[in-house]
Amino acid sequence: MDLKVDKSDNSFFKNLLLGLQHLLAMYSGDILVPILIGAAIGFTPKQMTYLISVDIFMCGVATLLQIKRTPLTGIGLPVVLGSAVEYVTPLQNIGHHFGIAYMYGAIIAAGVFILLISKLFANLQTFFPPVVTGSLITLIGFTLIPVAFQNIGGGDATAKNFGNGPDLILGFLTALIIVVFTIWGRGFIKQIAVLIGIVAGYVIAFFMGQIGFASVSSAHWFQIPMPFYFATPKFEWSSIVIMLLAALTCMIESTGVYYALAEVTKRDLSKNDMQRGYASEGFAAILGGIFNTFPYSTFSQNVAIVQMSGIKKNRPVYFSAFLLIILGLIPKVGAIATLIPNSVLGGAMLIMFGMVGAQGVKMLSSVEMNNNNLLIMAVAIGLGLGVTVQPGLLHFLPSTLQTILNNGLVVGSFSAIILNIILNPGSLKKAK
Numbered sequence: 001m002d003l004k005v006d007k008s009d010n011s012f013f014k015n016l017l018l019g020l021q022h023l024l025a026m027y028s029g030d031i032l033v034p035i036l037i038g039a040a041i042g043f044t045p046k047q048m049t050y051l052i053s054v055d056i057f058m059c060g061v062a063t064l065l066q067i068k069r070t071p072l073t074g075i076g077l078p079v080v081l082g083s084a085v086e087y088v089t090p091l092q093n094i095g096h097h098f099g100i101a102y103m104y105g106a107i108i109a110a111g112v113f114i115l116l117i118s119k120l121f122a123n124l125q126t127f128f129p130p131v132v133t134g135s136l137i138t139l140i141g142f143t144l145i146p147v148a149f150q151n152i153g154g155g156d157a158t159a160k161n162f163g164n165g166p167d168l169i170l171g172f173l174t175a176l177i178i179v180v181f182t183i184w185g186r187g188f189i190k191q192i193a194v195l196i197g198i199v200a201g202y203v204i205a206f207f208m209g210q211i212g213f214a215s216v217s218s219a220h221w222f223q224i225p226m227p228f229y230f231a232t233p234k235f236e237w238s239s240i241v242i243m244l245l246a247a248l249t250c251m252i253e254s255t256g257v258y259y260a261l262a263e264v265t266k267r268d269l270s271k272n273d274m275q276r277g278y279a280s281e282g283f284a285a286i287l288g289g290i291f292n293t294f295p296y297s298t299f300s301q302n303v304a305i306v307q308m309s310g311i312k313k314n315r316p317v318y319f320s321a322f323l324l325i326i327l328g329l330i331p332k333v334g335a336i337a338t339l340i341p342n343s344v345l346g347g348a349m350l351i352m353f354g355m356v357g358a359q360g361v362k363m364l365s366s367v368e369m370n371n372n373n374l375l376i377m378a379v380a381i382g383l384g385l386g387v388t389v390q391p392g393l394l395h396f397l398p399s400t401l402q403t404i405l406n407n408g409l410v411v412g413s414f415s416a417i418i419l420n421i422i423l424n425p426g427s428l429k430k431a432k
Contacts, residue, residue, distance in 0.1 A: 014188055018311055019319025021195035025352060026082050026299045030059055033083035033294055041095040049331055054225040055083060055293045057328020062284035062296035063321040067314050075277030077261040078306050078317045081284060084297035086249045086407060094239045104289045105233035106243040111285030113244050118278035121251055122271045131373045132416040134363035136256040139384040140300045141357025143408040146389060148353050151346025166208055167343035174201035174347030182308060194305060194348055201344030211339050220331045230292040249410050250297040251278060257298040260359055265312040304352035307359060372423040376416055384412025
């Protein structure tokens with residue numbers, strides 16, 4: 001069932017701006033993945049430029065797969081897909097120890113795995129009652145707040161100039177501008193408060209001398225993505241196993257995002273909807289391996305964009321997807337967006353991630369506050385936030401286990417699911 005169309009559906013300019021807002025909300029988080037992985041495996045500047053561009057292109061393709069409903073793919077919700085950070089450490093390790101050919105082989109294997117288990121995973125809906133999904137969505141928002149603050153400080157917490165004056169001014173000023181336009185803005189201006197905040201922060205950063213254009217002048221004007229540009233995929237069992245674990249992690253996070261969007265858009269999700277959503281991410285990962293990029297998953301920050309703008313339809317996301325494809329084909333234009341300071345994006349993230357967490361709290365407010373449910377919330381949110389802010393606590397564990405257990409969303413969601421099974425077995429029977 002399609003989302004209800006509102007009066008702004010026919011305005012090209014409004015939908016373009018709303019799509020741009022979605023794009024800018026996810027752009028920084030997405031290009032971070034190719035930067036981290038490319039640097040880890042020693043890509044040259046020319047290779048990095050290509051990798052970032054084709055990754056942006058594939059984000060658009062993956063988003064189209066997800067928002068366009070077909071018999072096999074597409075959950076049909078206003079969601080944007082991007083490179084998932086859960087895959088960064090596994091891909092770095094595979095690329096470093098085995099080479100990039102095995103890295104891309106593992107990505108394809110992960111995509112096939114997601115496709116094969118999509119129906120099974122969709123049938124696990126009974127294990128996600130409101131107390132679990134509310135805790136999960138709360139964690140999605142609150143575990144990302146440290147990322148927002150790291151960006152406000154400049155992006156690199158180990159740098160000597162981390163948290164310097166200009167970055168703090170830009171970050172918190174961007175957040176303040178978004179808050180002001182969200183409270184006092186009217187109509188369409190209120191809907192694009194995040195975009196206004198980012199653009200205003202960008203302009204202020206320019207006048208503060210925080211932006212340079214050298215990377216734009218060196219970028220190409222046009223570039224066509226090519227299959228197997230870096231390497232033909234090869235397969236190795238241990239690399240594949242690590243990627244399958246990361247894929248499960250992303251599927252859990254995507255489940256939370258799907259439920260959050262369904263709550264915001266007032267839509268009931270069926271098992272078929274969930275299966276098509278997972279299948280879309282599986283196909284996107286396979287394409288990522290073929291085109292030598294990455295697996296793709298739902299981006300949490302775009303839930304907040306939908307909530308804050310009040311626009312609950314898919315048309316702006318179609319604009320965002322096509323803009324991503326265009327940026328991927330024109331690296332010089334895409335390079336301009338990479339100039340947005342981390343501190344500006346961090347200010348926007350602070351508001352957006354906070355809104356996602358608040359949406360989770362809103363869902364939990366509808367849950368009966370008995371001792372069992374309070375315990376589920378306390379343990380799930382406590383463990384999830386704990387491993388997020390203190391990942392070094394588990395340094396004695398093998399690296400594979402650290403990759404899983406350092407993810408607050410995985411730890412929190414599994415805790416919520418297991419405790420709900422033990423404490424509320426009746427909720428599973430009712431769901432069935």
